[in-house]
Amino acid sequence: MTTHDASLIDVARAAGVSTATAGRALGGYGQVSERTRERVLAAAAELGYRPNSLARSMVTGSTHTIGVVVTDVANPFFATALRGITDVTSPAGFEVLLANTGGQLASEQRAVTVMSEKRVDGMIVAAARPGEGAHLRHAMDAGVPVVLIDRQVSGVPDADSITVDNDHAAAEAVAHLVELGHRRIGVITEAGDQLARVRSGTRRRGLFPSAVRLRGYVSALRSAGLDVDETLVASARYDRESAYDAMTRLLGLAHPPTAVLCTDNVLASGAYRAVQDRGLRMPAEVSLIGFDDEPWTTLVRPGLTIVEQPTYELGARAGRQLLDRIAATEGPRRPQHIQLRAKLVARGSTVP
Amino acid sequence: MTTHDASLIDVARAAGVSTATAGRALGGYGQVSERTRERVLAAAAELGYRPNSLARSMVTGSTHTIGVVVTDVANPFFATALRGITDVTSPAGFEVLLANTGGQLASEQRAVTVMSEKRVDGMIVAAARPGEGAHLRHAMDAGVPVVLIDRQVSGVPDADSITVDNDHAAAEAVAHLVELGHRRIGVITEAGDQLARVRSGTRRRGLFPSAVRLRGYVSALRSAGLDVDETLVASARYDRESAYDAMTRLLGLAHPPTAVLCTDNVLASGAYRAVQDRGLRMPAEVSLIGFDDEPWTTLVRPGLTIVEQPTYELGARAGRQLLDRIAATEGPRRPQHIQLRAKLVARGSTVP
DNA sequence: CTGAAAGCGCTTACAG
DNA sequence: CTGAAAGCGCTTACAG
Known part of the structure; x- marks a missing residue:
């Protein structure tokens, strides 16, 4: 001592x-x-x-630390993306300063400010609100490069972004169902309140991933020449129980859907359970599609058809993009907006 | 600009x-x-x-940053514990500097050193090797408080630790099976190579959680007056496929076990699948117990009986413990070694 | 190859 | 309540 x-x-x-x-x-x-x-x-x-790295950073002007802001580290989606980030940045000698916002804008604002004051060399942000970018604007104006992941944010068009093509992902799922002969296709979504906005067609920036997926659902129906039946759009909060109730509601309709798309994996697990409890057979009596390739989707019988997001890749690309920005000594280049493709994996819940 | x-x-x-x-x-x-x-x-x-927080920290001597070192953030266990940590430390004004070691000792050593040089106010570490504590020793000697989670480490007896009572957890699972009448109880474990060491009885420090669980299995069998049959101890690596093979091996024995304990959730998912593929009914033909209450364990039919670890609590307690240490201005107090209890949740895979 | 000096951006006694 | 000065622990021109 x-x-x-x-x-x-x-x-x-x-x-x-x-x-x-x-x-x-x-x-x-x-x-x-x-x-x-x-x-x-x-x-x-x-x-x-x-x-003392503090003293060194004071004079060199770089901390070799990047900030990462997510809404929920415990969510497998973000945990996996985070792993992608650290796998890329750690070998390059960068450490991660992590903040969990719980989806609270105030918490995100605080985190971004603190990270900026701690002089991170850059940050990767999964924003809580697609419409609120002022705090990110400040960071970028102060010279801190920002890479957005999973969600676009308005007000910072010059920030790089790595997102999944959710429009296409949802549309592909619907097309799969249409091809199988389905005409009454329901959806369980967190973005039910955005249906009107989505139907009238808005630009992607400013929309949550769930809203973009809902839009993909709508446009795919239209492409197939089908009407959007609002009774088949079931709103749910982001938890299993709520999704369970939504699915039960859909199945109890006078004209129930023959197939249902769930816009994420949490909702899918609740819906799957609801089908089980009602004693319906998949896919004979009802078909189901979820998002994300989680272990349980292959353990249940029948296996769940899913849209697989390149989650790890999302994080890894974001890490690489940020390192590039940090290394770039020249002035601001044009922002990169990378969209990754999701992939449909057909299993027993839709295909006999 | x-x-x-x-x-x-x-x-x-x-x-x-x-x-x-x-x-x-x-x-x-x-x-x-x-x-x-x-x-x-x-x-x-x-x-x-x-x-500029750097300048401020230089003079105040505190960074309001804590280091967190885990082997794999993408593992739901650590992701959830991490969430517990941030939920406690963030309101207190601390941010988390995160490192992912991939279970590599060299990577852990580097991370601990770098964090120490970045002058974190303390650190929480889930160590890669229970036997290697020199780097943690250095950190503590430099005045950086360390809180160990999930694993004890030799060489730093003065570090606080928050662990799960794995001995008891595994023993309880075995007792449950014994009570149901099982006499041939198998185990799928990553710590198969430690069986001899575990049977001869070693102290807990220096053992991985999986080895401690194996020890709990052994001692519970003894308490029940049952012999340890080495053919029923199946080794597996930490992945589903390997566990699948291990379970298949057990089921193919001339005298197969009537019940099997898997020492973690990854192994359990592989074993569960093996039982399904062999077309055996649970619990009639074989019973199965896993660890951790993951979503899939209630979605499969039958549901999986599990030993539920207080994962979130583990992180939250570690965060609180570290904040206490940091706040404590007086000299070194005695180390706290907190052991959390796991809870058996009986489901269809063991109980009809 | 080596050293004296300035400076990074703050906070903290110490005076007034 | 306010200010001049020292100092936290490094790195970086600038000379030699």
Whole structure:
């Protein structure tokens, strides 16, 4: 136990050199003779010297830290994306400062501000509200590059973004069902309140992924020459129980749907359970499609047909994109908006 | 876009006060008159002033950042624990510096060193190797409090720890099976190579959770007056396929087990699938128990009996413990070793 | 190759 | 309540 952390000054004194020389020997910059280096290294080891990154960052202007802001780390989607991020940034020598917002805008704003003040070299953000970008605007104006993931945000058109083509993903699921002969196709969604807006056609920025998926559902029906029957659009909150109720409601209709699309995996698990409890056979009596390839979707019988998002890839690409931005010494280049494709995986819940 | 970030000096100049006064007005410490405060705040807003936490930390000696080191964020177990940590530390004004080690000791050592140099106020670590604690020893000697989660580590007996009572957890599962009349109880484990060590009885520190669970299995059998039949101890790597093979092997034995315990949820999913594919009925022909209450365990038919770990709580307690340590200004208190209890949840895979 | 000095942007006694 | 000065622990021109 040292009474006082040894600093470079202490090491320099012990080695009989200047702090500049000690710094060069220890930091691996500049030129130092072999003999001197050894003396300094020995002194450092002797004193248990631990460099202070804070001081170093103060002068170099870089922290080798990136900020990552998500709504819920416990959600497998974000946990997997996060893994993609760290797998890419860690070998490059960057660490991750993580914030969990719980989907609260105020919490996100605080996190972005604090990270900016801690001088992260850049940040990756899964925003809580697609319509609120002022805090991100501030960060970018201060020179902190921002990469958006999963959701576009209005107000920061110059931020890079990596998203999944949710429009296409949902449409592909619907097309799959249409091809199988379904005409009454329902949907369980968190974005039910956006149906009107979605039907009239809005631009993607400013929409949640769930709303974009709802739009994909609507447009795919239209392409197939089918009407959008509002009684088949069931709203649910983001939890299993709510989805269970929504599915039960759909199945209890006078004219129930023969197939249902769930716009994410949490909703799908609730819906799946509802079908089980009603004793209906899949796909004979009702077909079901979910999102994300989670382990349970292949363990249940029948297996669940899903739209598989490239979740890990989403994080990895975001990490790479941010590192590129940080490395780019020239002025601001044009923003990159990368859209990843989701893939339909057909299983027993739709195909006999 | 400012050419040059505004510093406190710039704000002070613009407000016509000293940097000390500007700092007091902005930082909320010391005394400032209302009039002065307003002038300073106005100047700061005008210049788009963004405090530099690095500089502040240099002088205050605290970063309000804690380090969290895990083997795999994408694993629901760690993702959930991480959520528990952030939920506790974030309201207290701390952010998390995250490192993912992939279970690699070298990676963990690097992460711990870097975090220590970045001057985190403390760290929470789920160690890659229970036997390797030198790097943690260094951190603690440098005055950085460490809280161990999920795994004890030798060499740092003075670090706090929050773990699950895995001995008891596994034993309870076995007792449940014994009570149901089972006499041939198998186990699928990652710690098969430790069987000899575990049978001869070693202390907990220095053992992986999976090895501790294996020990619980062994001691519960003994308590029930049953012999440990080594042919019923099936080794598997940490993935579904390997567990699938292990279960298939057990079921193909001349005298197969009538019940099998899987020491974690990944192994359980592989084993469950193997039972399905062999067309065996649970629990009539074989009973199965897993770990962790994941969504799929209630979606499959029959539902899987599990030992439920208090995962979120594990993280939350670790966060609280670390905050306590950081707040404690007095010298080193005695280390706290908190053991959380797991809970058996009986479902259809063991009970008709 | 090495050193003296300045500076990164703050906070903290110490005076007034 | 306010300010001048020192200092946190490094790195970086600038000389030699």
